[in-house]
Amino acid sequence: MLLKAFGIIDIIAGLILILRASLSSKVFLILGIILLTKASLGLLKDFASWIDFITGGIFILLTVVSIPSIIGIIVGILIIQKGLFSFL
Numbered sequence: 559m560l561l562k563a564f565g566i567i568d569i570i571a572g573l574i575l576i577l578r579a580s581l582s583s584k585v586f587l588i589l590g591i592i593l594l595t596k597a598s599l600g601l602l603k604d605f606a607s608w609i610d611f612i613t614g615g616i617f618i619l620l621t622v623v624s625i626p627s628i629i630g631i632i633v634g635i636l637i638i639q640k641g642l643f644s645f646l
Contacts, residue, residue, distance in 0.1 A: 561644050564596060568641030571613055575634030583621040590617030606640055613637050 571589055574581065593614030600607030613633055616625060 565641040565644030567592060567596075568610075568637045568644065571617070572634040572636075572638030572641060575613070575616070575630040575637070578627060578630060586617045586620045590614045590621075593617060609633075609636050609640055 567589075571593060573579075574589070591614070593610045597607045597611035597614060600610070602608060602611060613636075616629070616633055619625060
């Protein structure tokens, strides 16, 4: 059950990155902290934990600066794919 909840968080984060949603900086910060916490659960030993770590860092950076859209699209596709695989 927890794996599916993490998958939903991944899909939501990916959609926000791909669609370039303009949300408040608090939402970006909370989502970044959640993703960094998920990455620390995996201890950065596998590729999925690194995707969470990079995405969490991007969300925290979005509170301060704007990132290029191509980076958001690429990382968004990776994390959506990771979220979809958690439902299998």
